[in-house]
Amino acid sequence: MAATLKDVAIRAGVSRSAVSRTFTDGASVSPKMRKKVKKAAEELGYRPNALASSLTTGRTKMIGLISNNFHNPIFLTVFDRFTRALQERGLRPLLVNLSDETDPQSSVQMMRQYSVDGVIVASSTLSPDFSKAFRDWGMPVVHTFGRHATNPHVHVVGIDNVECGRMAARALVARGHKHVAFLGGPEKATSTQDRYQGFMTEMAMHPKVKTTYSFANQYSFEAGRAEMQRLLRSDTAEAYFCGDDVLSIGVLSAIQDAGLNVPNDIGLIGLNDMEMAGWANIDLTTIRQPIGQIINSSVELIAAMLDDPERYPEARLFPCDVVERGTLRPALTD
Amino acid sequence: MAATLKDVAIRAGVSRSAVSRTFTDGASVSPKMRKKVKKAAEELGYRPNALASSLTTGRTKMIGLISNNFHNPIFLTVFDRFTRALQERGLRPLLVNLSDETDPQSSVQMMRQYSVDGVIVASSTLSPDFSKAFRDWGMPVVHTFGRHATNPHVHVVGIDNVECGRMAARALVARGHKHVAFLGGPEKATSTQDRYQGFMTEMAMHPKVKTTYSFANQYSFEAGRAEMQRLLRSDTAEAYFCGDDVLSIGVLSAIQDAGLNVPNDIGLIGLNDMEMAGWANIDLTTIRQPIGQIINSSVELIAAMLDDPERYPEARLFPCDVVERGTLRPALTD
DNA sequence: AAATTTTTTGCAACCGGTTGCAAAAAATCT
DNA sequence: AGATTTTTTGCAACCGGTTGCAAAAAATTT
Structure with missing residues (x-):
């Protein structure tokens, strides 16, 4: 014993x-x-025994790591990075899969039962009600990939999705395309809404360019592929900003199946720069979301909150960059 | 408060x-x-407070979920399934990333500190010393994707990798190929060794077929691609059994880049049947490892051990099936 | 060497729960 | 109604740690 x-x-x-x-x-x-x-x-x-001592110290050094996203390949990198960053600080992630959960309160109660020192919500599609519920219970919480404007009292770390939408629009305009389109992820997701908004706002400054949009029902290969197949039968643009890389890969697949060439017939730009985007044969031009920095910053923030729970809520937004690969033709030289 | x-x-x-x-x-x-x-x-x-009560009951209901594999896409599915199966039983996974760990004892000590009720080691490449160390400390442990013969005193759940190697060999022979090859993952990994053994043993029964082999240095797209590029410059077989799906996709990519056709010029069969294998344009013929059943069984076994820690060690091996898609030509009709 | 200050140590209470056991209460049997 | 049995309840000790405080020991100052 x-x-x-x-x-x-x-x-x-x-x-x-x-x-x-x-x-x-x-x-x-x-x-x-x-x-x-x-x-x-x-x-x-x-x-x-860390748990026995937590009764007195009030600290377990466990962090709830919550996600509802176990299908988008980039999340494997997300979990890798989170576990490493937390472990380096002697923190331990209690992993929670909220793919089937609809009640924020039941999540809160579970976290309380385990006296986690803080919670990281890693999701762009989970309702802001979840991170808000944790905060309302007085738990330190960081919403990674969340949207600041919806939840100003919660710490948020991510990117400016609106600006990414703008960047994508500018990239397509720079190629001289006369008909461009946004093909987004789930319409309700804040990431989709912001990317759409940025894209459309920027395109409004180019009235001579025809602009259309549609949504896939989730961030997945199949959803992207299905939506592109539909578009190819009805209303095909010259170039697409796809809401993220896995959507883009499905879109690419549908285009190739139709015997069309990327980027010559149809151009594509994605978002995320997940590992697969750089794979030969995919070679996706995309907007790089600096996952490593986002995650390190999230962990830094949660750690800081352990020492200062009243820390003033902040949003940390990281800049994105266009990564030029093979799915967009060269820009016009002005 | x-x-x-x-x-x-x-x-x-x-x-x-x-x-x-x-x-x-x-x-x-x-x-x-x-x-x-x-x-x-x-x-x-x-x-x-679950942790306070654990002092008396001796039960935290936390399970250490340990892996060193955060790069092979199939592991996202693995984590999704594990979290769901554990949560359904009121168990909570404490996630541990051992990608950079070499000392089993330090892992054991960490798990003891958190009084986890049991440990699931989810890895085919982590040394058996890890699961053995947990067992030696009297912790309930299940090694998912481990190899029974190397660790007979630890519960193991997975597939018969030797038999999968045989199946792959039979599939290639049935296509009438005169030169076949095994392209494996990391040579030291038990999964690689067993798949290789099964493949070579079955091919030994077909002496008229030329048989060669080589290894990639990890289970990744890039490693598979690089090794296939090397093979295309030296010693090209008619068909390959690639040690897993992500390797296969890298191999597929290299073949396509060389302007060759799959399956007409070179045939491929992978292993795992991860989600991506069924994506259009990949359409990989592969051997399906029943991930869902493996994981449910692992969780069932760990749960059983919580009630009966002296439970006699068992190996649960699940049968695999060939999933016919587009990377192997039709079998010869005998 | 004596006085003063600082460091170290053990006691005992505490953290938030569980449980064996004896006493009390309730239920059942005669 | 009284006797017997069963169920319920509170007490107090326990689980494995931490910490305030007073006493003791060690170090420093005079």
């Missing part, structure tokens, strides 16, 4: 308090005592 | 014991008392 602090105290012939102080950062203990305790602890294979 | 059991007891005018019994399954409490306590608890927004 696992050794406890009491066992170590008995073996070292000291008080339990001495043992505790030996393993508590910043506590006062003499070098001689420390050595004696460490020796006994080692002999017994003792390891402090 | 969060209400505690003591607050509820005061408010309901009963003992703390009565409150505890009200929230403890199977404990004796009268309907009248239960109602009174529930009312007070509701008014205070009380929720039992």
